[in-house]
Amino acid sequence: MLVQALIGFMGAITFAHIYRVPTKQLFYAGLVGSLGWTICLITRELWGEIGGVFAAATAVAICSEMLARRRRQPVLVFLIPGVIPLVPGGKAYLTMLSFLQDDYGEALVLLVTTVLLAGAVAAGIIIASSIFRLYSRAKHVRR
Amino acid sequence: MEQLVGLVLLAGELLLTCGAEMYRVEETIERMGRAAGFVQVEGFATPTGLFISLHAPNGRVYTRVRRIRRSHNNLSTIAEVNSLSRAFSEGTLTVDEVRVELERLRQEGAPESLTRQLIGGGGAMAFTLIFGGNWFEGFIAGIVGAIVLVLVTWLDRYPVPKVLQAATGAAFATALIMGISNVLPIHPDLTTLGAVMVMTPGVAMTTAIRDLLSGELLSGLSRSAEALSVFVAIATGVAMVIRLGGR
Incomplete structure (x- = not known):
């Protein structure tokens, strides 16, 4: 598990560097x-897989x-590298492979799974961010 | 006044070319315009164009349109423009200081270096490991991933569309790994998967979600389309080579 956590760290920090996250925020x-x-x-x-990705994205x-x-940065700086390990790249690859091998039944199943996984990531982000948006708007109104 | 309009426009343009969310662009324009003393500030941003209209206290209206043709991922520019605009509206920075900083950011654009591409290779390695490859496969994916990033960066200097860049990079990575897998004992699929992940349109994907969430349907949809087309291009590149390679 520790190794997996380290791999996740590595994936996020390297992709953060690809997208040019400010050096101070990389860690x-x-x-x-x-x-x-x-x-x-x-x-x-x-x-299950979809539930796990949803929980993680949230x-x-x-x-x-x-x-x-806390660190006075745009949310994207942390959000983009954070969701990168959750992107269903593996499933997308397998989908393409199945289509290539003319195994359309399997390909469609994989395609639907890929779309659902991507949807789970999006749903997680939407739910968490809208709660924060509500919260900051409420604070704004009270002032 | 003329200069202040240019300042607001430049800040918005920088944010757009670096892939910020639309609400951030419009909010920054609004904040800076108000701080610059305009009585009414209207900003309308789409991923390919920016329209601003600033009403001066003397009744004059300044309207500017800026077409955005090229974009790159640069989150640190977004962060810097964000804090600059805040400092400007709080009055801790003067107009000239802000202009100097914004000009510097525009000149910088998206700095490329070999270090960045090598570190990007580390990302490819991490992905091969995440999808269950072993360390050796990860290492190969890392090297190929770095080469792919160098290739894509080189292509980006010419007017090659993003979709074609992704397809070329993916095809190149697949061919390279197919060749290596004949010699070394690696799983070609896991390794290819890691190597092509460095081209994932992560910024477009995430901002698309956030744009849709804040009701920016136009840019949300167009960015989703951008992300999707890059994914399809990567898949096409990989598929072409696998077919040609006879698997």
Whole structure:
């Protein structure tokens, strides 16, 4: 598990560098990615693959919003590297492979799974971010 | 006044070319315009164009349109423009200081270096490991991933569309790994998968979600389309080579 957490950290921090995250924030971006990937691995056992990705994406988005406020950075700086390990690249690849091998039945199943996984990432981000948006709007109104 | 309009426009343009969310672009324009003393500030941003209209206290209206043709991923520019605009509206930075900084950011564009591409290779390695490859496969994926990034960066200097860049990079990576897998004991699929992941349109994907969430349907959809077309291009590149390679 520790090795997996490290791999998640590495994936997030390197992709953060590809997208040119400010150097000072790189470490935190990696941390968010590591957390997301670890949560995904744990909850996947409990709630299945899609549930795991959804839980992880929600956690990543919550952490990114909190870090962004604390460190006065745009949310994207933490959110983009954080969700990178959750992108269903493997499933997308297998989908393409099945289409190539004329195995359309399998390909369609994989395609639907890929779309659902991507949807789970999006749903996680949307739910967490809208809660934060509501919260900051409420604070704004009270002032 | 003329200069202030240029300043607001430049800030918006920088944010757009670096892949910021639309609400951030419009909010920054609004914040800077108000701080610059305009009574009414209207900004409308799409991924390919920016329209601003600033009403001066003396009744004059300044309207500018800026077409955005090229974009790159540079989150640190977004972060810097963001804090610059905040400092400007709080009055801790003067107009000239902000202009100097914004000009510097525009000149910088998206700095490329071999280090960045090598570190990107590390990303390819991490992905092969995430998808269950062993360390050796990860290492090969890392090297190929770095080469792919160098190739894509080189292509980006010419007017090659993003989709074609991705397809070329993916085809090149697949061919390279297919060749290596004949000699070394690696799983070609896991290794290829890691190597092509370095081209994932992560910024477009995430901003698309956030744009849709904040009700920016136009840019949300166009960015989803951008991300999807890059994914399809990668798949096409890989598929072509696998077919030609006779698997």
